[in-house]
Amino acid sequence: MIEFRSDTFTLPTSRMMEAIQTAALGDDVYGEDPTVKELEEKTALILGKEASILMPSGTMANLSSIMAHCVRGSKILVGDESDIYIYEAAGASVCGGIMYEKIPTMSDGTLRIQDLEETFPKDVDDPQFALPSLICIENSHNRMGGKVLPLSYLEELKAFSIKKKIPIHMDGARLFNAAISLGVAPREITKFADTVQICLSKGLSSPIGSMVAGSKEFINKVYRIRKMLGGGMRQAGIIAAPALIALDEYMDRLTVDHEHARMLVEGLASIPGVILEAENVDTNIVFFRVDASKLTTEIFIEEATKRGLNLAELGTNRIRMVTHSGINSTDIKKALKIIHSILAG
Numbered sequence: 216m217i218e219f220r221s222d223t224f225t226l227p228t229s230r231m232m233e234a235i236q237t238a239a240l241g242d243d244v245y246g247e248d249p250t251v252k253e254l255e256e257k258t259a260l261i262l263g264k265e266a267s268i269l270m271p272s273g274t275m276a277n278l279s280s281i282m283a284h285c286v287r288g289s290k291i292l293v294g295d296e297s298d299i300y301i302y303e304a305a306g307a308s309v310c311g312g313i314m315y316e317k318i319p320t321m322s323d324g325t326l327r328i329q330d331l332e333e334t335f336p337k338d339v340d341d342p343q344f345a346l347p348s349l350i351c352i353e354n355s356h357n358r359m360g361g362k363v364l365p366l367s368y369l370e371e372l373k374a375f376s377i378k379k380k381i382p383i384h385m386d387g388a389r390l391f392n393a394a395i396s397l398g399v400a401p402r403e404i405t406k407f408a409d410t411v412q413i414c415l416s417k418g419l420s421s422p423i424g425s426m427v428a429g430s431k432e433f434i435n436k437v438y439r440i441r442k443m444l445g446g447g448m449r450q451a452g453i454i455a456a457p458a459l460i461a462l463d464e465y466m467d468r469l470t471v472d473h474e475h476a477r478m479l480v481e482g483l484a485s486i487p488g489v490i491l492e493a494e495n496v497d498t499n500i501v502f503f504r505v506d507a508s509k510l511t512t513e514i515f516i517e518e519a520t521k522r523g524l525n526l527a528e529l530g531t532n533r534i535r536m537v538t539h540s541g542i543n544s545t546d547i548k549k550a551l552k553i554i555h556s557i558l559a560g
């Protein structure tokens with residue numbers, strides 16, 4: 216099976232499996248796992264923050280961050296196409312008593328400053344209104360086709376957040392993809408956010424986990440919330456060990472994924488019946504539709520699966536293909552052939 220549904224299907228490399236077996240371990244709820252400590256220090260350095268903390272998932276990383284930033288009865292400003300708003304089971308409302316205010320997501324993944332501005336009540340002392348307490352952004356942006364937020368936009372957003380005195384949380388599940396695409400160090404992106412979440416378990420090919428980074432004071436709050444949510448883990452060094460390798464190797468790994476995504480888009484562009492959402496691709500995610508007069512999306516995906524190609528529908532009639540370490544250039548050629556043959560009918 217050629218697996219294009221997600222970069223979460225990546226398996227740990229043999230070096231990672233070896234590292235898991237030989238990792239120094241301790242009870243991390245007692246703060247005694249040396250491998251976790253090493254990962255937390257290394258991640259903080261890479262992301263240019265004072266501290267970081269290992270989390271079991273990106274969802275818990277975002278939720279804990281939101282709860283650490285916001286008081287009950289406040290509202291967070293989130294993109295209507297963001298993972299936080301769509302895929303995280305309304306955790307901020309359920310667990311944090313926090314309201315989501317959704318902001319239209321532009322095609323480049325940004326939220327317009329003007330739209331954010333309008334969510335602030337004219338009179339902040341008027342008790343009728345929930346007050347904005349956090350701006351959440353996503354980088355790279357999954358549902359907008361892996362788009363990378365421009366640094367100039369982040370700079371403008373940072374200035375706005377300072378003016379409004381509310382922090383920025385960056386959902387950087389695929390932050391390293393964004394950094395490679397821009398050709399900058401990750402901290403050149405994260406410096407525009409107060410806090411950030413990165414996923415170890417996507418293109419980085421680690422099996423489990425995410426990291427939250429921010430100030431020491433903020434990470435202490437996340438630490439308490441993580442325990443409350445059930446995310447305190449014991450010999451978590453078995454998660455941290457492969458992550459340390461991922462952080463050493465991500466550059467080469469993800470650069471190849473981006474080349475593969477470009478190959479894929481070029482191939483798809485020449486197949487009759489494929490309607491690409493964007494002709495150019497920033498990172499490792501490609502979206503397209505199929506000409507409805509030929510086939511329904513459902514049948515198209517079914518036919519692909521029968522021929523050994525797994526694709527995902529994300530949103531109505533939007534087909535997503537994600538490149539990752541389990542995909543090589545031969546797989547891309549095979550996938551293009553399969554898609555061509557299905558649409559040729």
Ligand SMILES: *Cc1c(COP(=O)(O)O)cnc(C)c1O
Nearest residue numbers: 272273274275298353357386388
């Ligand atoms: C995958 C993902 C998450 C959530 O991570 P999980 O580990 O699956 O909980 C959050 N944000 C974005 C943008 C993601 O792609």
